[in-house]
Amino acid sequence: MTVMYDRVALIGLGLIASSMFWAMKRGGIAGEVIGYARSSETRDVAREIGLCDRVCDSAAEACEGADLIVLCVPIGAMDAVSREIAGALKKGAVVTDVGSVKRAVIDVVGPHIPDGVHFVPGHPLAGTEQSGPRSGFAELFDNRWCVLTPEGADADATAKLRKYWEALGSNVDEMDADHHDLVLAVTSHTPHLIAYTMVGVADDLSRVTDTEVVKFSAAGFRDFTRIAASDPTMWRDVFLNNKDATLEILGRFTEELFALQRAIRQGDGEHLHDYFTRTRSIRRGIIEAGQDTDAPNFGRNPKP
Ligand SMILES: NC(=O)c1ccc[n+]([C@@H]2O[C@H](COP(=O)([O-])OP(=O)(O)OC[C@H]3O[C@@H](n4cnc5c(N)ncnc54)[C@H](O)[C@@H]3O)[C@@H](O)[C@H]2O)c1
Numbered sequence: 001m002t003v004m005y006d007r008v009a010l011i012g013l014g015l016i017a018s019s020m021f022w023a024m025k026r027g028g029i030a031g032e033v034i035g036y037a038r039s040s041e042t043r044d045v046a047r048e049i050g051l052c053d054r055v056c057d058s059a060a061e062a063c064e065g066a067d068l069i070v071l072c073v074p075i076g077a078m079d080a081v082s083r084e085i086a087g088a089l090k091k092g093a094v095v096t097d098v099g100s101v102k103r104a105v106i107d108v109v110g111p112h113i114p115d116g117v118h119f120v121p122g123h124p125l126a127g128t129e130q131s132g133p134r135s136g137f138a139e140l141f142d143n144r145w146c147v148l149t150p151e152g153a154d155a156d157a158t159a160k161l162r163k164y165w166e167a168l169g170s171n172v173d174e175m176d177a178d179h180h181d182l183v184l185a186v187t188s189h190t191p192h193l194i195a196y197t198m199v200g201v202a203d204d205l206s207r208v209t210d211t212e213v214v215k216f217s218a219a220g221f222r223d224f225t226r227i228a229a230s231d232p233t234m235w236r237d238v239f240l241n242n243k244d245a246t247l248e249i250l251g252r253f254t255e256e257l258f259a260l261q262r263a264i265r266q267g268d269g270e271h272l273h274d275y276f277t278r279t280r281s282i283r284r285g286i287i288e289a290g291q292d293t294d295a296p297n298f299g300r301n302p303k304p
């Protein structure tokens, strides 16, 4: 139990901020945690459930005297909140964020950061389909990766933030922001879009009733429905702000899909079998690397 920052301010009090709060409490990582959310309902819930040591009615007030400020709002709100807090930041403070897209956040937050304050963007690769102040839990970041995209930020501030994420339970890596956005377009953003689409298709199909979809939903489709239940505001903002990378991956996805469609139409079993054999090895690689924390055998029997 080592206090790493005397005062931490959480701006936005949803899944990620509340998980961070409980993880900080678990590890005794912060002296005091101050919170702010835009809606009074969220602030009331936070006060009711003891989320944060103090909840303020303005973002600027929450940041006064804070050593670490974590922006935990949807990407589309990053500009507004950083504008609001700029005047309240103390010299030497570190501002970070948890946004799922990095270049767009750097572009809108960076210009508001005053001299003497360090901005070190970040992104925990951990989440669920839940949102809001009641949805967080201390274990969310355990054994997950957190990517920092410091781009020339102060080395000491970056090193300390790295240690902070490790204390929250994460493994930490550093990356260029554009590369982060491309990697995440492959591993997170496009898969979400595909899940949203598949569930939309099931919903639109008049020959299969909603009751049948619910009753006969097989495991693969159920996984899609979990993903497609993710927060609409957050995901709208992800796609609007990681446009180029998502469109590039979506283009490649469509080409592959057409090739598979042709193989099915032509009865080309060899193509299908070869393709599925190749993709199976990706899954095995993830399990062998101990990365599948959702697998029923996680932590017990990491070998397939
Ligand atoms: N949910 C995930 O799986 C996940 C994972 C990693 C990173 N992220 C990123 O973390 C950030 C937060 O996501 P979340 O899942 O915690 O969302 P959430 O919807 O659970 O919480 C967002 C919070 O921000 C508040 N908010 C919205 N607009 C605001 C504004 N203008 N000013 C102040 N507060 C505002 C909301 O009231 C809410 O308290 C997003 O940028 C998202 O991309 C999410």
Ligand SMILES: O=C(O)C(=O)C[C@]1(C(=O)O)C=C[C@@H](O)C=C1
Pocket: 099, 100, 124, 125, 126, 127, 128, 129, 187, 188, 189, 227, 230
């Ligand atoms: O597990 C989930 O529900 C998630 O979608 C989490 C997930 C992802 O893995 O794609 C979603 C968005 C993030 O920015 C990071 C993590």
